[in-house]
Amino acid sequence: xxxxxxxxxxxxxxxxxxxxxxxxxxxxxxxxxxxxxxxxxxxxxxxxxxxxxxxxxxxxxxxxxxxxxxxxxxxxxxxxxxxxxxxxxxxxxxxxxxxxxxxxxxxxxxxxxxxxxxx
Amino acid sequence: xxxxxxxxxxxxxxxxxxxxxxxxxxxxxxxxxxxxxxxxxxxxxxxxxxxxxxxxxxxxxxxxxxxxxxxxxxxxxxxxxxxxxxxxxxxxxxxxxxxxxxxxxxxxxxxx
Numbered sequence: 037x038x039x040x041x042x043x044x045x046x047x048x049x050x051x052x053x054x055x056x057x058x059x060x061x062x063x064x065x066x067x068x069x070x071x072x073x074x075x076x077x078x079x080x081x082x083x084x085x086x087x088x089x090x091x092x093x094x095x096x097x098x099x100x101x102x103x104x105x106x107x108x109x110x111x112x113x114x115x116x117x118x119x120x121x122x123x124x125x126x127x128x129x130x131x132x133x134x135x136x137x138x139x140x141x142x143x144x145x146x147x148x149x150x151x152x153x154x155x
Numbered sequence: 156x157x158x159x160x161x162x163x164x165x166x167x168x169x170x171x172x173x174x175x176x177x178x179x180x181x182x183x184x185x186x187x188x189x190x191x192x193x194x195x196x197x198x199x200x201x202x203x204x205x206x207x208x209x210x211x212x213x214x215x216x217x218x219x220x221x222x223x224x225x226x227x228x229x230x231x232x233x234x235x236x237x238x239x240x241x242x243x244x245x246x247x248x249x250x251x252x253x254x255x256x257x258x259x260x261x262x263x264x265x266x267x
Contacts, residue, residue: 071256073204081196081204081247083256095254131203140209141194141251147203 038062038144040132045149052122052153058115058132058146066090066110069135071142072117074128074151082128085117086135100126122153157181159248161259167267174235176262178248183228185252192251195224195233198261199244207246208233240266 044056058070072084085106086095094106105118115132129148136143158181168174176195184191195208206215208224211231221236235242243266248259 080245080261081198081249081258083258086254086256097255133204135251137251138188138190140206140213140215141192142196142249142256143206143209143215145203145205 038134040134040144040146042130042132042146042149045130045151047152047154048122049155050123050153053118053120054122054151056117056119056130056132056149056151058117060113060115060132060134063134065108065113069137070106070108070115071133071135072106072115073131073133073142073145074126075131075148076125076128079128084130087115119151122151124153127151127153156255157184157250157253157257159250159257159259161246161248161262163262164260165263165265167265168238169267170240171237174238174242174264176233176246176248176264178226178231178233178259180229180231180250184250185228191227193224193226193231194249194251195222196247196249196258197242197244198247199241202244204247235264238264238266 039061041059071086087106103121107116131148132146133142134144160179162177196204198204212224223234225232245261247261
């Protein structure tokens with residue numbers, strides 16, 4: 037059974053940093069591209085970042101470029117999102133999702149972790 | 156960026172009756188490999204998104220056959236043949252043809 041479990045969310049002050057983690061199981065993690073998608077309270081879904089299976093290519097939403105870094109550890113079956121210079125508008129539930137490129141797209145999603153940026 | 160526009164944004168339906176949601180993209184979603192990477196997601200209250208339909212019309216594993224997708228190019232439709240109580244939630248179309256992967260605004264399905 038495919039499982040994605042996010043952790044690392046919490047309350048952080050504007051300008052602060054946070055690292056989110058996503059633990060994957062039930063599939064060959066190293067074979068899949070992975071995403072981070074966020075959802076502000078009461079709002080819709082917004083793609084944040086994607087990383088290729090080997091980690092050599094990374095893509096970002098314009099508003100997080102230079103502040104967020106996506107990474108992965110295929111030996112540990114883990115995906116990360118390093119977030120710096122956080123702003124109030126980054127407040128959201130952050131989901132990791134698996135991307136099966138060329139087939140099902142974003143097919144499995146975690147339960148999400150809440151990031152609140154506030155003083 | 157590809158803009159995804161859904162209509163309606165809210166859909167009150169009677170149990171057992173059909174429902175339909177439209178999604179239009181600002182440019183063609185046909186990828187260079189000939190496939191169209193348009194998916195539909197369901198998000199029940201308090202839950203994460205769940206994949207229903209991929210590549211326009213393919214039901215994902217475990218999705219009831221009352222859900223169907225259709226369309227081509229820039230215009231797509233999700234249909235529910237007979238709405239059940241567990242179908243209440245928000246439905247999103249999304250494209251994976253081009254980065255940034257974008258989502259529609261979401262359509263809230265509610266029971267009359």
